[in-house]
Amino acid sequence: MRLSSMEKLDHVARTRFPPLRWIGRQLASVRKRTTIAATVVVGMVLMAAFIGVVITLRAALTRNVVNTAKNEADDIVLLVRDGHLPNPLPIPRGDLAAQVVTSNGTVVAYSPNLKGAKALRSPKYVPSQGIVQTEDSVRANRLAINGNVDLHTVFVADRVQVPTFLVGVLSRSKSSNPSHLITGSTGKPTTFDVYTIASLSSVDASVSALNREFLIIYPIILAVVAISTWILSRRALAPVDQIRRDVEEITALNLSNRVFQPDGEDEIARLAVTMNSMLARLDASAEQQKQFIADASHELKSPLSALRASLEVGLLHSESTDWHQTANIALRESERMQRLIEDLLTLAKAEARVQAVQVTVDLDELCREEIHRIRRTHPGINIDMSRVSAVRLLGDPEQIRSIIRNLIENAVRYAKTTTAVSASTDGHLATFTVADDGPGIPVERRDAVFERFTRLDPARSRLQGGSGLGLPIVRSLVELLEGTVTIGTSELGGACFRVQLPVLTRDRVPSDAANGPIPMKEKV
Template structure:
């Protein structure tokens, strides 16, 4: 509404000025035309007749205001302002022109509306005074014409201002209608309905870009809230069991302190505490990777060959399990975080140790043509069904076959490994294998 009023005021000022100027110009033109018509031949003949009937004395038009009324009762207006000697005027058109020019040059011929003190009943177009002849002329037609012009200008100006105000109101309302739709939809958002999005106008203007930006922000907000909910659900789900076991063991020992094997109680509590700590660290790492997508992790050039060798050598696999390591002849340089790269390799080895029967094979190759380093981890265990190749990377996933035996894992190792690979712009997947499971980690690499 304020924009509409502002537009109306801005339009009214120049339009009113233009209408006023036009009315004044029309008034001057109409009055000047009336002056010229006051000296037409009919009026001139009347003056000549009176002058001929008078004596040879000098006839003058004095400074006066004389008027008469038309038969309809409207006043007439006189044209006498300054004395003028009529004896020098000659009859005929040439004399009429000389008189008109003389009166105009001396300012004697003018238009001055005048209301008489009392009605004048004599409807003649002239008055005769001693030694003078006064010519009068009615401006009724000119005044009516001027009134028509003034009212037309006023009506047109008002109509134009109304049109401008209405057009502005309609245009602004139509332009702001998408904004109102965005506001209404945004007002319906809540923590439990973050899947709603504001409507994006089809026109690719600033409002459409604003709506797109808001939807992008809402996507990020929903992702962050989903991560927070996932972390809360994961923590409550996985921490409940070890904490319950720890509490049960301690309560049993406290209820029968004389019969409790305190070294065994302390040892079991210590193991449960370590499990809770490791699980908490894994959950926090997953939450950080989800929140940062690896972008804020410090990156530097890392020799992937050294990382694989160090992580493999420090392993002490269970009895009867051998680790066969094979790397290329030279270093393989990647950009990343050394601790996270060691973590993903360690998680793959942990998974292989749980299910291998005799051998774990680790292979590091460098595809210089495509600039990719590939780390393969093989085990000779029961393998993973094809339909579970994607589900195995979900959090807390435990398969229902032989690989689902209780090995003490929480089901987060492969999920963490895949998130670390994604954070390093790589991939982690299961490839077909005749026996056991084959995990392939691919990372962007270059020659050192």
């Protein structure tokens, strides 16, 4: 059922009227709804088919009766034309009756079952082309079938003219043939109307018999359909019940469990595959969170331990402790903790898709500022910025600065002697690359370096101040700015990080960009 239908059933299930509330609760089951729907559909199809069969059967049987009545009328017309009309008229079947009526309405011949009956119809109401029609008429009250008066008949009227006139009707004698019409020729035509009636009781009997059989078979078929649908739907939905039970047992403590996956490639099997894939993603996410918490705790524990150790040693040997050196150690470790906490906050904001402001940013100016800062802290590394061209972006300057800083610091940390920085644009995308002459990054590890707290050389990275969060921050911020970041091999022999971001174009400049920063809503 559609969602709107489900809402209506839910409304019925919560109504105050007890019968409707009970019906709503009963229809809440998919199995029951499927059984009812299948039974109703099959019942409607069977009923429509039965009605069509009845209509077709009645039409065919009625057509046969009409043909019989017309044939009998034609035979009597021939008798009239021949001038020898027996009375009573010979009728081959008991469900037929006939009359021959003159133009003034006098009955001159009739079948035995219409003896004494008046003319079935006045001749003035019979058109010259005759009549063939089915009717319910009391005029046929003398037509008895098996002792029952039949009022549902087929009436046929034929008009015939013969150049004769009625002379008389001879009565039957013991030794002679049945009475017959004696005519004589005068040259003046005489008009007769031949009426035949055929009973439709046989048609009604056949249709009634079919109705009785249908009334017996119809509920049996519906019961078979309902029971079969109930059993089949129970078997078909059994995996769904198992999946539901499995999902109820899964908690945050056992995300490694999986739901039952039936064989085949039907909808339920695909549902189970999808749910297992979702559970696998949730399990991986939970494990990443656990690992992130463990790694963050470990990273914060190291500077705290160093700070505490230096202070405890100083207190134990206060007279001989160089407090100036101890203060420098404490300051260095506190700066390390502050940098780690800032990186964690930056990463959390980037992954939450939070973009504070959007202003016009000169990428080349930010590159020069960060390169000058890093040159003071790493005087032994040559940083080449000769390929930095003027590029303007629309974004958060602090987020773009964080991308530049982390990539250059990462390159300087692993470079032997040289790091090269370049920035350019093709009018649509700004390309920012950072290359070094370090050991490079193996192809199979290039995706792993963007994971949190990942170090290709843990000992060297921690010694030089790396926290393992710089590259994950870069990827998250680049994706937030609708860009891409890739890793390749530089011309210097080391790693080359390539970042592409949309440049500032007219269709991307807000109308008030020149007036200051533009607050942005959180992206979801």
